[in-house]
Amino acid sequence: MSKAAEIDIVSVSKVYGATTAVEDISLKIPAGTYCCLLGPSGCGKTSTLRMIAGHESISSGDVRLGNVVVTDLPPARRGTAMMFQSYALFPHLDLVDNVAFSLKMKGVGKAERHAKALDMLKLMQMDGYASRRPAQLSGGQQQRVALARALITDPEALLLDEPLSALDPFLKIRMRAELKKLQASLGITFVHVTHSQEEAMALADLIVVMNDGRIEQAAPPRTVFEWPATAFVARFMGDHNVVSGRVNGERDGLVFFDVPGGASLAASGQAREPGAPIDIAIRTDHVRVGEAPAAGLGFSGIVSNVEYRGATVKLSVNGAGIEDFTVILDDESFYARPVAVGDAVPIAWDVEDAIILGRLNS
Numbered sequence: 018m019s020k021a022a023e024i025d026i027v028s029v030s031k032v033y034g035a036t037t038a039v040e041d042i043s044l045k046i047p048a049g050t051y052c053c054l055l056g057p058s059g060c061g062k063t064s065t066l067r068m069i070a071g072h073e074s075i076s077s078g079d080v081r082l083g084n085v086v087v088t089d090l091p092p093a094r095r096g097t098a099m100m101f102q103s104y105a106l107f108p109h110l111d112l113v114d115n116v117a118f119s120l121k122m123k124g125v126g127k128a129e130r131h132a133k134a135l136d137m138l139k140l141m142q143m144d145g146y147a148s149r150r151p152a153q154l155s156g157g158q159q160q161r162v163a164l165a166r167a168l169i170t171d172p173e174a175l176l177l178d179e180p181l182s183a184l185d186p187f188l189k190i191r192m193r194a195e196l197k198k199l200q201a202s203l204g205i206t207f208v209h210v211t212h213s214q215e216e217a218m219a220l221a222d223l224i225v226v227m228n229d230g231r232i233e234q235a236a237p238p239r240t241v242f243e244w245p246a247t248a249f250v251a252r253f254m255g256d257h258n259v260v261s262g263r264v265n266g267e268r269d270g271l272v273f274f275d276v277p278g279g280a281s282l283a284a285s286g287q288a289r290e291p292g293a294p295i296d297i298a299i300r301t302d303h304v305r306v307g308e309a310p311a312a313g314l315g316f317s318g319i320v321s322n323v324e325y326r327g328a329t330v331k332l333s334v335n336g337a338g339i340e341d342f343t344v345i346l347d348d349e350s351f352y353a354r355p356v357a358v359g360d361a362v363p364i365a366w367d368v369e370d371a372i373i374l375g376r377l378n379s
């Protein structure tokens with residue numbers, strides 16, 4: 018029943034007085050994609066979503082939906098629908114009237130809009146509650162009604178602002194699966210704002226990591242996780258150690274760099290000027306403990322913390338100018354050769370697990 022549209026964001030900025038909330042971002046979201054805008058509080062993701070929806074004016078640049086430039090169109094004429102964090106249901110209306118609301122605004126007759134609202138409630142498995150009011154529903158049920166209300170206009174793209182944040186952790190995971198299923202069955206474009214990397218990884222085909230009004234990386238979840246583009250992305254996605262230093266030279270096809278206070282490390286990548294700053298990311302679970310490293314592919318340090326986590330054990334190691342280096346070992350490898358706080362241990366990794374990060378911090 019529905020159609021999907023590509024969303025094309027072209028050099029879009031949002032300025033509120035002296036604050037630049039979004040700075041010249043460009044992004045193509047292919048039709049039928051589940052896209053998550055991910056980033057810390059204040060990075061500009063809600064402003065971006067609201068500009069796509071038309072609830073916020075665009076300071077400069079354009080937004081296109083399919084072949085239509087929607088930059089100056091009101092929300093109701095864009096082919097988008099928005100689901101708000103608070104669900105924004107009308108407390109005094111029953112579910113049918115809540116869901117039918119936007120059709121009423123469009124002048125659709127009562128019988129027709131009620132029939133369509135019931136269809137949408139059925140799609141969300143809420144038709145048995147049609148005459149209730151929002152306060153008589155659980156959080157998850159309210160969310161389904163809010164989805165029904167957004168989808169009744171048959172949008173080309175559904176925009177969701179932190180849709181799971183009001184739910185308890187158990188329901189959050191259940192509704193997350195439902196959102197993913199719904200998007201797959203409708204086939205329309207979803208743009209979902211979240212600050213949870215776990216949520217974005219679970220849902221998205223395309224993760225857009227934002228920081229300080231800009232896009233740091235836009236890629237499928239596995240790419241963002243395995244090959245973070247910047248130190249910010251590596252830190253924000255977690256499960257990586259970010260180590261910084263200055264280039265000292267090249268040997269054997271590797272770039273060597275010095276970490277202030279100790280280690281000389283290496284990574285494979287393009288030649289860089291000696292003295293240039295460099296950041297690398299090393300996956301916390303791609304590290305070996307107790308094995309002497311090859312040149313530049315590890316360091317020696319002192320274990321400062323050991324945390325048992327069930328299937329895994331987390332170690333913190335300090336040494337050679339590297340602080341709080343995190344190592345995640347599976348419980349079997351840890352208990353085969355346990356280490357304790359205060360032990361001196363060599364840490365080693367493979368060259369392909371040292372990822373050079375793109376944006377240089379000087």
Ligand SMILES: Nc1ncnc2c1ncn2[C@@H]1O[C@H](COP(=O)(O)OP(=O)(O)OP(=O)(O)O)[C@@H](O)[C@H]1O
Nearest residue numbers: 033036037038057058059060061062063064065212
């Ligand atoms: N109406 C406004 N007037 C002035 N500044 C605003 C307004 N709305 C947002 N901002 C500012 O713009 C920046 C980006 O805000 P935005 O809400 O887009 O971020 P966000 O990433 O969605 O954050 P959160 O996760 O906290 O909602 C912030 O510095 C915020 O304070």
